[in-house]
Amino acid sequence: MQRARSLAAEQAILDATLALLTEDGYANLTIEAVANRARASKSTIYRRWKNKEHLVLAVFERLPVPAAPEGDDFISELALLFGRFGQIMQNTALRGVIPTLVAECMDHPTLSAALIDVNERRRAPLRALLRRAIARGEIAADADVELAIDMIQGALAIRLYFLLDPPSPNWIRQLGQRILCGFGASAPTSR
Numbered sequence: 001m002q003r004a005r006s007l008a009a010e011q012a013i014l015d016a017t018l019a020l021l022t023e024d025g026y027a028n029l030t031i032e033a034v035a036n037r038a039r040a041s042k043s044t045i046y047r048r049w050k051n052k053e054h055l056v057l058a059v060f061e062r063l064p065v066p067a068a069p070e071g072d073d074f075i076s077e078l079a080l081l082f083g084r085f086g087q088i089m090q091n092t093a094l095r096g097v098i099p100t101l102v103a104e105c106m107d108h109p110t111l112s113a114a115l116i117d118v119n120e121r122r123r124a125p126l127r128a129l130l131r132r133a134i135a136r137g138e139i140a141a142d143a144d145v146e147l148a149i150d151m152i153q154g155a156l157a158i159r160l161y162f163l164l165d166p167p168s169p170n171w172i173r174q175l176g177q178r179i180l181c182g183f184g185a186s187a188p189t190s191r
Contacts, residue, residue, distance in 0.1 A: 012038040021097045026104040053114040060118040068128035074138050075176035077129045082172050099161040140184025
């Protein structure tokens, strides 16, 4: 019974953190506000999380990361991955929180450091797709995989957070073709 109560309190704290991030942003997030929203004590929060950066990180760590899908080629795998990522983002309030947190990283180096691991988890499926594309000969063996990931994540961020326009299947295909062309493969014919 004690463990169930503890898990319920933890979930209430994480839910409150996400709600407050969405409503007020990172700069205005306080442990006291989280405690009030979650109906928990500040000492309960501090027993689990050292500071608000760790609390925000815990919210992100609870979110699912889509597994790298296996398809016939890089473009089909990229489309599957973007579809899974889109479903996750549709079902969470983080879509509106992520741009704010990115901006806050400029003024809060500890937040930036805490989010490095979160971003690394998001990069891992793309890295797997790109390495399989290299193994299949779609991308040059000496391709800079990390640069390709930066390009994909950057294009996706612009589309989602600045243009507020989810990527269409055609946009994903075009992005995949540009990545293939830029990293040593010729553009595949349209399907």
